[in-house]
Amino acid sequence: MKNYKLLAGLLPVMMAAGAANAAEIYNKDGTKLDISGQIEGNHYISSDKAEDGDNSFVRFGLRGETQVNDQITGFGFYQAELNAASSEASGDNDSKTRYAYAGIKVGDAGSFDYGRNNGILYDVGGWTDVLPEFGGDSYQQTDVFMTQRAGNLATYRNKDFFGMVDGLDFAVQYQGRNDENDRNKSERNGDGWGMSTTYDLGMGLSLGAAYASSDRTSRQSEDMLGDRANAVSTGIKYDANDIYLAAIYAQTYNMNIYGADDLVANKTQNVELVAQYQFDFGLQPSLAWVYSKGKDLGYDVGSKTYNNQNLANYIDIGANYYFNQNIVAKVDYKINLLDDNGFTKDAEISTDNIVSVAIVYQF
Template structure:
């Protein structure tokens, strides 16, 4: 079987709709992409208020090895623009860095820092300009979002048997060195996703990931369970102009709630932080792209946790946003996060999670 043309990126490529081709010769192709986000946020919560400007750049490369085999790679980096000169180091980060091979009939295999398979389905609701898709997915939380040391195999059209049915299997090696924050550690884990995409805009998907928790996580997180797990299922309908997506997810022994350190307090009276025993998460988001460039969006997100006999919401908000595209490279946006958490709930009083609204406004240049 001869290898058909393969897009430069084999996993879903979110946030960028175009890239600048900087090299294409002798079966080698290199695209450069980026975005500059000039954004200001307004909130009574200090950490959510103020300048949030940043720049993001990356490249995607592809080389044809023979009629059935191609090599590929991607790197992406983000630089904060809201800190003093010389202090960017703690605020800038590598988002993606992976390389791999794709075979015409055997699928693709890549390794490095990449998206976890849980995000294959979570992406159904990640459509808002600023907020959204944040009830249970966080970077470097096992295989929920972007993660390090993941080996990913992807097969397309279910081995040629079912068009549009894509299977992914992922392994993550342990990351437990002392320089890594305890909440961002992980033991060995495996995950898988199954997503069906129809020709008329309907997508259905489910994904599972399970990992061992490190000794430090069991000893210092308020939760001594030996394994962390997550499972989600979602549906999306996308006509090109209208999009609506919905995801339901559950996690066990995985999601951090509360204070910024690992010091536990009295859950009834004092501030505390711990890894939840369980979370149940709902996300629904929709937008419509008008021909004149306007794209209004609405969303609802909720995460309810259980920990040590306590239950309550740790995420609950509605979102209203609008984005205007001047052209494919430049847009402006306003995104209003309407917090629906109860100030008087036991969980909020104990954890200190913010219940403030946030308004974000800005402009984006991308290529």
């Protein structure tokens, strides 16, 4: 029973880091190195041909730590992913770096790291990004400002408010620009900053809030929505007694991308709700609702203008089954509630249901 409680508690970490635990490959003189990995055979079933088919992949990561003295610790983490669905003849394995950062921690003064990491908004958004396959996508988008994984991030974190208040954590983050005028050559974001705070009240109950504000690049601002992209997120979660409950609400401004042409929503209102239970014998059922509403979109289709439209709206029913901490079977059913109308058709936003079935080996 204790093993399954541990697995339930580790689930958010597993989703972020891609492993339930790690294998230590070096530990000497205060320096250690762990390797983690995940091999997932995953198949999507959907009437949407763009989604249907093999979705298998491999992830591996390296985490290092070195003890400089009794107060100072250096650390680093790297994680890559390889797509296993492409053919060998295609020469395209879609390899990508998910995380790559290094930093230093100084006792109760906190830690500082720089590199490719989670954006500050994910400190709260990650609470609901724990579904077997889907979820965490109402406003969290990769390489879109500081909503999820992104590059050029410098992050300061402090736990227990300098060691004086148990459970009260906060973080401040700066993101350097990623646009066509720098070495990244990618119109992702201008300079920005954000902050978050979470408070563990005890008995499994936690509260959290995060805020981020960034310059938009010159090319992004050509849509006349404004020169700034802003977001605020709040959340609450309960994680105890084999029960996991989480809810978040977020608003974004000039930030979220939608549709096949990567248009930007003037404003979004987002809700994510998750409920899970870990049974002693390894089964963990999951139920969730993910919703995002775009406001003042000004999307023209023929003679009709769509202003307020749902960008995401689905119920998710799924389950994980832990044979042990290394082998997991999972199924996830995304029941799409979006209307099949002129807006979704023209913007090429999928309104189809998707089922994911997978078996995972992780270490």
